[in-house]
Amino acid sequence: MTDVVIIGGGIAGMSACAQLAPYVKVVLLEAEPELCYHSSGRSAATFIEDYGNRVTKELNKASLTFLKSESQGFLKKRGLLLLGRKGEEAQFQSDSEDLGLKYISADEAFKFIPALNRESITRQAYRPDVYDIDTNKLYEHYRKSALENGAQIRKKTKLKSAYQKNKKWEIESSDGDISASALINAAGAWADKVAEFCGVSKLNIRPFKRSIARMRAPTGINVQNWPMIDGVGETWYAKPDAGSLIISPADKELVDPHDAWADDKTLAAGVESFQGVINAPIDRMLSNWAGLRSFAPDGNLVIGPDKNNPSFFWFAGQGGYGFQTASAASQLLSDLFLERKVSVESETLLALLPDRF
Numbered sequence: 001m002t003d004v005v006i007i008g009g010g011i012a013g014m015s016a017c018a019q020l021a022p023y024v025k026v027v028l029l030e031a032e033p034e035l036c037y038h039s040s041g042r043s044a045a046t047f048i049e050d051y052g053n054r055v056t057k058e059l060n061k062a063s064l065t066f067l068k069s070e071s072q073g074f075l076k077k078r079g080l081l082l083l084g085r086k087g088e089e090a091q092f093q094s095d096s097e098d099l100g101l102k103y104i105s106a107d108e109a110f111k112f113i114p115a116l117n118r119e120s121i122t123r124q125a126y127r128p129d130v131y132d133i134d135t136n137k138l139y140e141h142y143r144k145s146a147l148e149n150g151a152q153i154r155k156k157t158k159l160k161s162a163y164q165k166n167k168k169w170e171i172e173s174s175d176g177d178i179s180a181s182a183l184i185n186a187a188g189a190w191a192d193k194v195a196e197f198c199g200v201s202k203l204n205i206r207p208f209k210r211s212i213a214r215m216r217a218p219t220g221i222n223v224q225n226w227p228m229i230d231g232v233g234e235t236w237y238a239k240p241d242a243g244s245l246i247i248s249p250a251d252k253e254l255v256d257p258h259d260a261w262a263d264d265k266t267l268a269a270g271v272e273s274f275q276g277v278i279n280a281p282i283d284r285m286l287s288n289w290a291g292l293r294s295f296a297p298d299g300n301l302v303i304g305p306d307k308n309n310p311s312f313f314w315f316a317g318q319g320g321y322g323f324q325t326a327s328a329a330s331q332l333l334s335d336l337f338l339e340r341k342v343s344v345e346s347e348t349l350l351a352l353l354p355d356r357f
């Protein structure tokens with residue numbers, strides 16, 4: 001019999017799988033024919049230590065040492081430039097404080113991005129220690145480590161239902177039945193649905209759609225070393241990616257879990273915001289996509305055993321931080337699962353455990 005079945009082959013499920021595989025017999029089920037097909041294949045791949053609420057920031061910080069480990073090289077320095085326009089002063093100040101940015105002069109900002117439209121910007125703030133995450137490398141690191149330690153990864157295998165009998169979970173999947181001592185719900189936007197399939201009360205993990213357009217860089221301009229650019233109030237952002245620019249309108253549309261796609265009007269709003277601060281025309285969309293960022297009602301991740309079903313673990317609500325928190329979050333999940341001492345403060349632990357609801 002399997003010790004634990006993990007539902008979901010995104011960064012959450014795979015990082016949990018890698019952390020647990022050296023100690024217990026693990027099977028990971030992914031409904032799609034490919035791994036990383038949903039949110040984890042659609043992120044902006046950024047690490048901002050002070051992005052998210054207090055509890056998320058703790059997880060970001062705790063993940064940084066691993067992400068920076070030289071032998072792995074998961075991070076590449078990018079920097080973050082916040083641009084404010086007339087009338088946005090109060091929000092600019094609160095964003096700068098929240099994200100740990102320092103005010104810089106227009107001349108300094110211009111050095112980073114010579115194509116800035118100086119007339120439209122009234123304030124600039126910057127932080128150098130913001131990174132691009134090599135999300136493929138990070139995911140592959142966890143996948144390889146899971147396989148090396150004997151985990152089984154089953155694609156195209158959807159959990160359809162599960163029930164408990166004689167202290168075991170009897171799981172019906174689209175590819176046959178499986179018995180396990182415990183279940184870990186890492187199903188992203190489908191976390192509540194998976195709970196329901198298992199007869200466990202849902203926690204109101206709600207998916208919000210976010211879109212990204214990949215635009216051809218302005219002709220004759222090398223954008224590769226530009227920092228990430230944020231509009232105030234998380235209304236849009238842009239960053240260089242493989243020679244082009246990815247631009248997000250930072251949309252937050254509450255949706256049902258589904259295979260998300262971007263609509264033209266939403267993408268156009270992001271491009272227009274970007275175009276308002278940059279003096280060079282960007283006119284050609286190369287591709288676009290959307291993904292789901294799933295949040296618990298208080299915005300914290302949900303990590304640990306269900307309050308009524310201790311052999312059903314939640315690893316959900318990764319929101320817009322699933323990659324930057326993955327190391328510390330999966331460490332905590334495995335410490336709780338293996339009943340080891342946890343390395344987060346007790347206040348943080350209480351804010352993450354499912355029984356806070």
Ligand SMILES: Cc1cc2nc3c(=O)[nH]c(=O)nc-3n(C[C@H](O)[C@H](O)[C@H](O)COP(=O)(O)OP(=O)(O)OC[C@H]3O[C@@H](n4cnc5c(N)ncnc54)[C@H](O)[C@@H]3O)c2cc1C
Nearest residue numbers: 008010011012031039040044046159188291321322323324
């Ligand atoms: C546009 C966008 C930008 C983002 N930018 C960043 C960023 O810069 N930095 C960052 O850290 N994070 C970012 N994120 C957030 C990050 O992508 C997510 O937090 C993370 O990918 C969530 O991972 P997950 O494994 O929980 O979900 P997913 O990757 O969605 O994985 C869940 C998996 O569960 C599977 N599943 C569901 N139901 C079942 C079932 N019944 N049986 C079997 N399998 C099932 C699904 O098929 C899916 O593959 C961004 C997200 C979006 C959408």
